[in-house]
Amino acid sequence: MRETGEINDRYQSLLRSRQLSDVVQPYQQFLKQLPDEKTIQAVVARRRLQIQAVIGGTDQDWSDWKWQLKNRIRDSRVLGKILGLSELETRRIDRVSQVYRWAISPYYLSLVDEDYENSPIYRQAVPDLRELLPGGSLDPMNETQTSPAPCITRRYPDRLIINVTNQCAMYCRHCQRRRNIGEQDRHACKDDILQAIEYVEQNHEIRDVLITGGDALLLSDRMLDYLLNRLYQTEHVEIIRLGTRTLVTLPQRITPELCKIIKKYPPIYINTQFNHPLEVTPEAKLACDRLIEAGAVLGNQAVLLRGINDRPYIMRRLNHKLLQIRVRPYYIFHAKDVKGTRHFQTSIQDGLDIIASLRGHTSGLAVPTYIVNAPGGLGKMPLMPNHIVHLDDDKAVLRTWEGKLVEVPNRKHG
Ligand code: SF4
Structure with missing residues (x-):
């Protein structure tokens, strides 16, 4: 009797396993259509040679973050030479750049594949005429009215943001803070940073401080060390977070020297923004490995972007690749209604469909929370x-x- 029961259980289990294998088949088919890692790296290597042929620089320069930053591509003719853009395309870039600045690190540009117009890297990095369409707000989060001290944004009871710079390795075309980018790179002055630190010191309910910008890791090692040290010495600050996209756009920034600083002030949480599987490169992995060895905890805050990552299987692939490099998919942000970025917007239903396509279909670790930010800085709303x-x-x-x-x-x- 027992044997019959066991045989039946095994039969039912096999049947269920077969059903589950069938469910994952379409995704498996999708993966087969993607180029393999070797092919991707060969394309990147070719692109890198094209870039070096135009802007110069040795291989040693390439791995130096300061060289990368100094040699960001910001001239449409230089970009045109590298990618083979037409005169019309370079003129369009120039037109947009009269309103919104652009700059791309040579490293990030090397990830643009041959079909550049459809490349998710190109779309995130290169100005598009649609940025000039009307609509949207420059400050939908009302950050200018949630700043009780210089550099500070405070929207929640126990945590706040310190904005330390407007500089980024690459000016993302979908940037939700593009009003801060301005015409020039500008770190906050020391006096403002001191006032921000004093505000944190005087407000004992603040247990969590997010340092961001721009990009927090574009501060000098010295300034970062000073800021982290002051916050670390503040008894009620339990954790420090750093907002940076350098893991994606300038992984060379994660030097052993920087990691030594990070290691001194645990616990440090680093939030970054990988938006597409092609951004998960060997260089990005090395940067993550170094930070993890320094004790940092890494999380990803993707932005849901039309034409870049708004297909469920792309998002699944991205999250799987992130887990492989030990970055936890944490949030998917619904794009805010920022002026000049409307062409990236998806519907909320698109976001919900992506979450539905992840939940149960893959490990819970690979399912981030989908967030819509309430206009006016009224906070995050998780949607399921x-x-x-x-x-x-x-x-x-x-x-x-x-x-x-x-x-x-x-x-x-x-
Ligand atoms: S790295 Fe962040 S702050 Fe800088 S341009 Fe990109 S989205 Fe904006």
């Missing part, structure tokens, strides 16, 4: 596909990840 079909004092009817309806009791006992 609706799993509750019915709820009363007695029971709940819930929808599983496969769409099956199940009933669970909803009673307090005792």
Whole structure:
């Protein structure tokens, strides 16, 4: 009798396993269509040679973050030479650049593949005429009215942001803080940073400080060391976070010297922004490895962008690749209604569909929280596909990840 039961259990398990394998097949097929890692790296190496042929620089220069920063590409003719752009395309870039600045690190530009117009890297980096379309706000989060001290943005009870610079290795075309980019790179002056630190010191409920910009890691090692040290000495500050996209756009910034500084002030959480699987490169992995060895905890805050990562399988691939380099997918941000970025916007339903395509289909670790920011700086709103079909004092009817309806009791006992 028992044997029959076991055979039946095994048969049912095999049947279920077969069903589950079938569910993942379309994604497996999708992966087969992608170029393999070797092919991608060969394309990147070719592009890098093209860049070096135009702007110069040795291989040693290439791995020096200061060289990368100094040699950011910001002239449409130089970009045109590297990518083979037409005269019309360079003129369009010039037109947009009269309104919005652009600059691309040579490293990030080397990730643009041959079909440059459709490249998710090109689209994030190179000005597009649609940036000049009307609509959107330059400050949808009302940051200018949530700044109780220089450099500070405070929107929540126990945490705040210190904005230390407007400089970035690459000026993302979808940037939600593009009003800060301005015409020139500018670090906050020491006096303003001191006032920000004093504000934190005087407000004992602040237990979590996010240093960002621009890009927090574009501060000099010396300034960063000073700032981290002051916050670390502040008893009520329990954790420090750093907002940086250098892991994606300038991984050379993560030097052993920087890591020595990071190691002194645990716990440090680093939030970065990988938006596409092509950004997860061997250089990015090395940067993450170094930071993790220095004790930092890494999380990713992707932005959902039309034409870049708004397809569910791209997002799944991105999250899987991030877990492989020990970066936890943390948030997917719905793009805010920022002036000049509307062509990147998706619908909220697109975001919900992506979460539905992840939940249950892959490890919970690979499922970030989808966030819509309330306009006016009123805070983050996490959104989930609706799993509750019915709820009363007695029971709940819930929808599983496969769409099956199940009933669970909803009673307090005792
Ligand atoms: S790195 Fe961040 S702050 Fe800098 S341009 Fe990109 S999105 Fe904006």
